[in-house]
Amino acid sequence: MKISMENIHKAFGTNKVLEGVDMEIESGEVHALMGENGAGKSTLMKILTGLHQKDEGTVMIDGEARTFANPKEAEEFGIAFIHQELNVWPDLTVLENLFINKEPVTKFGLIQTKKMKAIANEQFEKLAVSIPLHKEAGQCSVGEQQMIEIAKALMTDAKVIIMDEPSAALTDREIEKLFDVIRSLKKQGVSIVYISHRMEEIFTICDRITVMRDGQTVDTTPIPETSFDDVVRKMVGRELTDRFPERTPEPGESVLEVKGLGRKGVFRDVHFTARAGEIVGVAGLMGAGRTEIMRTLFGLDGKYEGEIFVNGQKVDVKNPSQAVKLGLGFITEDRKGEGLVLDFPIKDNIALPSLRSFTKNSLIQEKEEQEFVDMLIKRLTVKTESSKTEAKNLSGGNQQKVVIAKWIGIGPKVLILDEPTRGVDVGAKREIYQLMNELTDRGVAIIMVSSELPEVLGMSDRVLVVHEGTIAGELNRDEADQEKIMTLATGGQVNG
Amino acid sequence: MDSAIKGAKQVGNITQKLGPFVGLLALIIVVSIFNSSFLDPLNLLNLFRQVAINALIAYGMTFVILTGGIDLSVGSVLALSSALMAGMMVSGLDPILSIIIGCLLGAVMGAVNGLLVTKGKMAPFIATLATMTMFRGLTLVYTDGNPITGLGDSYAFQLFGRGYFLGIPVPAITMFLAFAVLWVILHKTPFGRKTYAIGGNEKAALISGINVSRVKVMVYSLAGLLSALAGAILVSRLDSAQPTAGEAYELDAIAAVVLGGTSLSGGRGLIVGTLIGALIIGTLNNGLNLLGVSSFFQMVVKGVVIIIAVLIDRKKAA
């Protein structure tokens, strides 16, 4: 199937999101689509698959102009879409999830469960995943959920599969599996549109790349004819130097120490220290338990085993409000779900954990609050017209900056960042790295959980590797490399 | 480690499903220890008949709640449709035909709710709050506040609410039959699956091409239909249509659904739970009467039992 989109326009209200996009997808190719957050990548794909309707332009499929009224039509025509936001039903089983709205039925209209199981098993085998079909999807890790989504798309026997940041929740091992699948699909003549902010992946798996900026196509090039820097330049519209800014760490006293931390059935016997001014990277496979450790540390999951010390003092972190008082900040992996009040203006989001500091006589001092917020917006270069803009109207990268601003506002001693750059474009990524450096320069200790190995290697002063709920090893900046981390993460031994 | 967690979770799932049933059993044991006449066959038959009306309404409520909605208007739909049925009977229409037409009218009232929620984009709580007032007002206008009586003495009509078939009260049979049909619809058909899907993640349901509006309208219509059916039983039982019938019935129905373990936020629950929930409420009413608890104190006990039941359920889920 050959698809060509020409001069696509789309506006949401007065917000012009696409202003003349062109893109061509050949059959059997893996076509990368890149661009900054908010460039319009997802919107373009939603238009292709009938979730949104275009305002202007044409979509030609095998030489014929076509418009789909809804995603189901597109799917029946052979175009499947793995969405950026996971579309799982947490309370339904994996099997039920796979077949929503396409259950095979008997002539009496009853669902044929056996048939469903057979199809599902076959599909899972191809993908080499082993998620029990009767498991509730909500009990699956984000990565497993992503695999369910992928399986769902593959089951449709599509000729074109759009993958919108499929790897954001996957670790390298799963990504490898995904790539194997992509390669075999390609052999069968299936075309893939691959959207990602991870440069390495693009250069590993894709044949051609289209770059978008501000709702327009910059250009399309074969992968061999371009480079990291070239792509970045096209995306951002200017030259970006090194991806990871230089770090000159000067670690001070230990500010956070954890001894024998554990929670039944989730993780156990976790030891580590974070010193003022250093970045501790935390790596591990999907579902290894990194997020759980951080949540416990922040008082989010109640009772725990073991001891936590802040500034050498033993503390008992019962709830987040206590953690905040102790000087801990937590940027969670789920920015929209846990980081922001999306309906709140930027101002109220940033001020939320710091309300106390500008309250007098029980009243919020609005002028002080405004100054405080403006200062942080400026310092983090949040791109917005006003601090009154609602958080939901910001691009992903800018939303992430608001979350970080909110925590910088409390003057933290320890900042925990869980997947700080997930779904964030290269430009914004670099700014976040720079911020991390600034913070450590001021003596903040940073714990950075990340599934993106280049980021872990590029930014950490020390790397902790988590395997099945415990720390499998610790590597210094100079000894850490991809191979060692992966060995530890998969249960192997590393000497040194 | 992983299999241990999985094991624990499965046990959790089973006890969660059994939870309401165990609660019902415990209640029955307690009541019959204090008053053995509870287990008298006649009392049990009565109990089923008493439960039927709430159970039927609660079935419909289960579907609505599974989609993440709520229907406060069920009691008013019951009243309006039973007034209309009675009106038809008085005007000489065949009683059974009147009941059938009345049930369809109930479905239409439900569809109004569904349209307000989908096309009108109103919060279900508000839409059905408004129609609750509106349908009640229409009932009063139609009946002029008076009960409608003189429904004739068709045997079939009398049987419908008061009779026995094979020794079982007809309303109880209706309740069990409706259960069977609705169980199949909910668990074995794509429509049922869609009901769950909408409540579990409406956006995803839309993206999957489910016609969310249509399913919702159908679900609210079903709730209306079942309320009207419950109304027909009530009309037969009272041999008249009461303009005030069904007041506050939504609360008992919602209580039955929730006691049965269905989540108010949608997407999770079982209709068998609802049946058990309705039986719990019925047993409580019946049992407290047998034990001679004053009607005022019964309310206190009912409130406390709901709290305890839900708390235990929460504990188990955690």
Add this chain to the structure above:
Amino acid sequence: MDSAIKGAKQVGNITQKLGPFVGLLALIIVVSIFNSSFLDPLNLLNLFRQVAINALIAYGMTFVILTGGIDLSVGSVLALSSALMAGMMVSGLDPILSIIIGCLLGAVMGAVNGLLVTKGKMAPFIATLATMTMFRGLTLVYTDGNPITGLGDSYAFQLFGRGYFLGIPVPAITMFLAFAVLWVILHKTPFGRKTYAIGGNEKAALISGINVSRVKVMVYSLAGLLSALAGAILVSRLDSAQPTAGEAYELDAIAAVVLGGTSLSGGRGLIVGTLIGALIIGTLNNGLNLLGVSSFFQMVVKGVVIIIAVLIDRKKAA
């Protein structure tokens, strides 16, 4: 382009804020065209007094709904606390002191709701449905189903529900004073900000270090306190405590909140909207009476008005 969006959004915001107000105005104009005596000073004063009870309850409901919750028990809290107040008065306690203690007891009942919702992790709908039944039962048990009368003739107590101060009915003054205080709390204090944040995104609020449970318990307590205060006005107006007082008041309060533009899913809304919403309902009740619309038909009209108002609001928001 961007500033155009901002402009459009601001206009949108303003009309959204003005929406309920425009609705109220339109209603007033219509009613007074049909019956000019609506605008008589005495009628307006009466109207304010009539609205006071619902407005006070609805203020508390606004806070609860802003956190994403709901409180069905307000009417029962009103009944129980007013029965307790009346009981204290009959037993010879100073009436004003009785009212104060009664209000505190109302807050305690609210706190029970709050604790069930937070510590008990119960859905607010169910928790307050259960306490609604429970508190009503307790009221009936305490009063034995009879009104409590013989409250003495303290002038201050009579003034509270029936008197005038500077020509304005005291309940209306209470309503406006409470409004001023609650407006400051909601819009100018950290507590108010937290209330919004919890409703906007509870997880994010929790992670930001907000003691979500404490705020919620306080919000439900506030709702209880305000219901009890409304109860005190009612006791004075009826010169007795009625065991059935406050039945279905939750519905009017919720309607006021929603007509005032507050979102049932929490995080978005204004207390001034609630005041206007309560005035709309009051004007509707009063106006329909003045226009001589039959009570049955009034219900139909009320239902329809709620639907229209909400639909118009939705249109504007879209």
Add this chain to the structure above:
Amino acid sequence: LQPPEWAKPSSGNGEGDVKVGLSVSTLNNPFFVSMKEGVEQEAKAQGMEAVVVDAQNDAAKQVNDVEDLIQQGVDVLLINPTDSAAISTAVQSANSLGIPVITLDRSAEKGDVETLVSSDNEKGGEMAGKYIVEQVGEGAKVAELEGVPGASATRERGAGFHNIADEQLDVVAKQTANFDRTEGLNTMENMLQGNPDIEAVFAHNDEMALGAYQAIQSSGRDILVVGFDGNDDAMSSIKSGNLSATVAQQPIEIGKLAVQAGQDVLDGEEVEETIPVPLKLVTEENVEE
């Protein structure tokens, strides 16, 4: 407690029709519907305009309703209270504006009421009690379905019934069903479960009696049911031998007499403190009359 002078309505109702305002406790009961019709008929006959508001059994709403009636400039207020105590303040506000008040069917505890037009409820209760003793004999186990708690009709009928029953019968169960038929059904069902040997039931009105009869019928037992009011349904039920008896009131008459009393008051004539409306025990024997 008085409204400010500037707000008081200019009491210039001299010209035009005389307006009577009627506030009923609820219209969801045939009894009150008949009473309302009586008021309307008589008002028409006397050339008055009648305005009716319905409190839907909510004491608080009734106080508002009365205010709204006053606002419409009624010359005389007929009130059928939801609750005898709770109506007092409304009566007092009418008093403060010099509008005469007449209560129907139920009394007001405080405030100046010109007259109460009602049946002699206590006597009616006694009539029911005596009839039951006649039918089932002394010492029989009986149940009582009470009306809305606190209403004078409930209190007085209960008192009258107990004057007889406490001596000659055994009241084994007593619960309120709020004058409502569905509640009557449910409450009776409950009573039957708890008390297998009830021989007779006295219900404070016909609606509850009819509900109770349905419960008894489904239980397959044979129990005597006596109601109060004498509404159409009850009459035909007695005819077909279902209900045993009812203490018939004359709601239309109550309404008419109240309007006449209102006219008398406006004409400056004296009226009695209470105007009793006769009751009659209706049984299968005399139902055809």
